[in-house]
Amino acid sequence: MREGLTIGEFATVTHLSVRTLRRYHEAGLLAPKRVDPFTGYRYYATEQIPSAQVIHRLRELDVPLAEVKAIMATDDPDRRAAVVAGHLRRLEEALERTRGAVVALRRLLGPPDGELAVEVRAVPGCVVAGVRGRVELARAGAWYDGAMAELDAAFAVGGRTGPPGGQYANELFTGGTGDVVVYRPVRDPRPSGRVEVIDLPAAEFAVAVHEGPHDDIDVTYGRLGAWVVGHALAVGGSVRETYLVGPRDTGVAADWRTEIGWPVFRLSPA
Amino acid sequence: MREGLTIGEFATVTHLSVRTLRRYHEAGLLAPKRVDPFTGYRYYATEQIPSAQVIHRLRELDVPLAEVKAIMATDDPDRRAAVVAGHLRRLEEALERTRGAVVALRRLLGPPDGELAVEVRAVPGCVVAGVRGRVELARAGAWYDGAMAELDAAFAVGGRTGPPGGQYANELFTGGTGDVVVYRPVRDPRPSGRVEVIDLPAAEFAVAVHEGPHDDIDVTYGRLGAWVVGHALAVGGSVRETYLVGPRDTGVAADWRTEIGWPVFRLSPA
DNA sequence: GTGGTGTCTCCCCCGGGGGGAGGGTGCAGA
DNA sequence: TCTGCACCCTCCCCCCGGGGGAGACACCAC
Numbered sequence: 001m002r003e004g005l006t007i008g009e010f011a012t013v014t015h016l017s018v019r020t021l022r023r024y025h026e027a028g029l030l031a032p033k034r035v036d037p038f039t040g041y042r043y044y045a046t047e048q049i050p051s052a053q054v055i056h057r058l059r060e061l062d063v064p065l066a067e068v069k070a071i072m073a074t075d076d077p078d079r080r081a082a083v084v085a086g087h088l089r090r091l092e093e094a095l096e097r098t099r100g101a102v103v104a105l106r107r108l109l110g111p112p113d114g115e116l117a118v119e120v121r122a123v124p125g126c127v128v129a130g131v132r133g134r135v136e137l138a139r140a141g142a143w144y145d146g147a148m149a150e151l152d153a154a155f156a157v158g159g160r161t162g163p164p165g166g167q168y169a170n171e172l173f174t175g176g177t178g179d180v181v182v183y184r185p186v187r188d189p190r191p192s193g194r195v196e197v198i199d200l201p202a203a204e205f206a207v208a209v210h211e212g213p214h215d216d217i218d219v220t221y222g223r224l225g226a227w228v229v230g231h232a233l234a235v236g237g238s239v240r241e242t243y244l245v246g247p248r249d250t251g252v253a254a255d256w257r258t259e260i261g262w263p264v265f266r267l268s269p270a
Numbered sequence: 271m272r273e274g275l276t277i278g279e280f281a282t283v284t285h286l287s288v289r290t291l292r293r294y295h296e297a298g299l300l301a302p303k304r305v306d307p308f309t310g311y312r313y314y315a316t317e318q319i320p321s322a323q324v325i326h327r328l329r330e331l332d333v334p335l336a337e338v339k340a341i342m343a344t345d346d347p348d349r350r351a352a353v354v355a356g357h358l359r360r361l362e363e364a365l366e367r368t369r370g371a372v373v374a375l376r377r378l379l380g381p382p383d384g385e386l387a388v389e390v391r392a393v394p395g396c397v398v399a400g401v402r403g404r405v406e407l408a409r410a411g412a413w414y415d416g417a418m419a420e421l422d423a424a425f426a427v428g429g430r431t432g433p434p435g436g437q438y439a440n441e442l443f444t445g446g447t448g449d450v451v452v453y454r455p456v457r458d459p460r461p462s463g464r465v466e467v468i469d470l471p472a473a474e475f476a477v478a479v480h481e482g483p484h485d486d487i488d489v490t491y492g493r494l495g496a497w498v499v500g501h502a503l504a505v506g507g508s509v510r511e512t513y514l515v516g517p518r519d520t521g522v523a524a525d526w527r528t529e530i531g532w533p534v535f536r537l538s539p540a
Numbered sequence: 541g542t543g544g545t546g547t548c549t550c551c552c553c554c555g556g557g558g559g560g561a562g563g564g565t566g567c568a569g570a
Numbered sequence: 571t572c573t574g575c576a577c578c579c580t581c582c583c584c585c586c587g588g589g590g591g592a593g594a595c596a597c598c599a600c
Contacts, residue, residue: 005499006597008546012505013495015443015488018547019589027587039596040548046496053492054378060371065587080379091368098361101330108324109350173285176558218285222323225283226316229275235282276566278577288578289558297556309565310579335556446589 004033004043014052021052029069030055063087093138100215107216116223118208120233120264125202129155130183131194137176147182147194148248154195155186165242167200179238203237205261209244213253220260228264237263274304274313284322291322299339300325333357363408370485377486386490388478388497390534395472399425400453401464407446417452417464418518424465425456435512437470449508473507475531479514483523490530498534507533 010032011018024030025042030051032042051072058068071083107113131147148164162185172178181198189197206228210220221239228235242259250256280302281288294300295312300321302312321342328338341353377383401417418434432455442448451468459467476498480490491509498505512529513519520526 006546009499009505011444012440013492013499015491017444017446017589020587022548023588036596041596042547046499049492049496050378053488054375056488057371057375057378059587061368061375077379084375084379088372095365098331101327102358105324105327105331105354108320108327109347109354170282174281174287176287218323218326221285222283222319226319229279229283229316235279276577287558290556292579293557306565311565312578329556 004045007032007042007044010044010048010052014049014056016052016056024052024055024065027065027069029065029072058084058087061087061091093142097138100213103213104216104219107219113219113223116208116220116227118206118224118227120204120231121207121261122204123202123261125200126185127189127197127199128183128185129189129195130181130198132179132181132196132198134177135172135180137172137178140172140180143180144182150194151182151184152248154192155184159187161185161187163242163244164246164248165240167238167240169238200240203263204265205240206233206235206264207259207261210258210260212256214256214258217258217260224260224262228262233264235262235264239263274302274315277302277312277314280314280318280322284319284326286322286326294322294325294335297335297339299335299342328354328357331357331361363412367408370483373483374486374489377489383489383493386478386493386497388476388494390474390501390503391477391531392474393472393531395470396455397459397467397469398453398455399459399465400451400468402449402451402466402468404447405442405450407442407448410442410450413450414452420464421452421454422518424462425454429457431455431457433512433514434516434518435510437508437510439508470510473533474535475510476503476505476534477529477531480528480530482526484526484528487528487530494530494532498532503534505532505534509533 005013007018007021010016011021014021016024021030021044022042025032030048033045033048034043035041036043055068055072058071059065063071067083067087071080074080129151131151133143133147135143144166151164164182164184167181167183169178169180172180183198183200191197206224208220208224208227210217225235240261242261244257244259246256246258247253275283277288277291280286281291284291291300291314292312295302300318303315303318304313305311306313325338325342328341329335333341337353337357341350344350399421401421403413403417405413414436421434434452434454437451437453439448439450442450453468453470461467476494478490478494478497480487495505510531510533512531514527514529516526516528517523
């Protein structure tokens, strides 16, 4: 019986590369059973093969090494399964975004759309019920769903006075993280849970309506932006979206209608 | 009318970050319409918004910047669509591998399997018909399918004398690229197209059978490797797989049976 | 003993960004 | 016209998870 597998032998039986195994050792992810204190040679045990394979698979799922380390550190199979399940959920989200990107890409590469109807409108301030948060773009969808559900629960259908909306700081898009407000005009705004009473300030908006699923809403954003610039206006402040027809109204995404309002300033008092 | 959008304004309307726009400029991907020669300020035109959005979407699909550049360089919509379609195919493959990793992970994290039946067998050399190639691991599946189809076309069912097999260099797994031979024992081996007459050398193999889909075949590899090491043998040379029951026999992946043969040497003449 | 192969550490490279320093610009209000 | 501030510039280092290669040492069979 040998004293252990050399790194090359271990690489062969696990189908990992020698370099990768060294990296995993360095990262504290998979330490060889024994390291010769004089030569630095790494020796692995056959019992480590399954661990190496788990790591290999997790990496194939793009689980970050730090998280893999956390998973390997716990022996509790339930905890492991939970972490893995969480990652599968993230994979689903990534897949969803990929699907959305494909939809948007098809539209972008297809025949150009017709004229976009844009209107500049002064929107008075109003007091609404809403939920505030600072979210990452990748998780904005899930966050929105949760906040909207809470809002819906707090105000009965009879108390609502208009379609729901959201206000999104520009940093959310350009920086990946930003302040978001999900709100709904109601007859009697009052706080409850995460729901606050929010005072939406008055502003002048360039408004356009995006028709269809939200996957390619950026196309409408771009067209609205081009319109605004072409009309000697400057954009500034947080965007507001109003969900005239949304997922809560119909499951047919093609029928959704989203109003996009971008705060504008006149550059020259024409 | 302005002379163009500053990088910040362009970032706002395209939902890209300023840094990313600078990088795209540097990479020759999306040059601003005008760069002030004195200040270096970048000014973008509204006509560039759609291009920026296409790039954004392609990046969301993990299309490398170099490839995005190639796509943007051609105006031919057919060529663009072809490149995009090619990438969608790659995405499908990635998705397939992800699915496989999930399957393997479930098995690894589940209850441990029973004893693996391993046999050491001296396999005599034989002359077969086969296709050689140097392939990347990620594309091995597609390559295998193509080679096997050519082999099947060259030799009628009556001329085949055994199940098909493959020989895989270890570098394929540990380095990502390696020499592969797909072969089939036939009554009358003769070259045709990519098919060559191949002389498989005799060797001693540790042999185990993997049952089920190939997604988690690495698990069996690891168990076979552990057995080999535990029996004072050393692995070396290229692995041979024999597809006793494979995708060409039944669509039910759970019924597949794959024999794995790993060339071994005795370490000590016990 | 000797050669070949394996292994060690170390540094640089890749892609696709993010953070921040340090300094120059544009523009609007005073 | 000046001043302040937000914007923009370049430059460098960092992140992740690896690969390539140099130069030096270790192992092992002959």
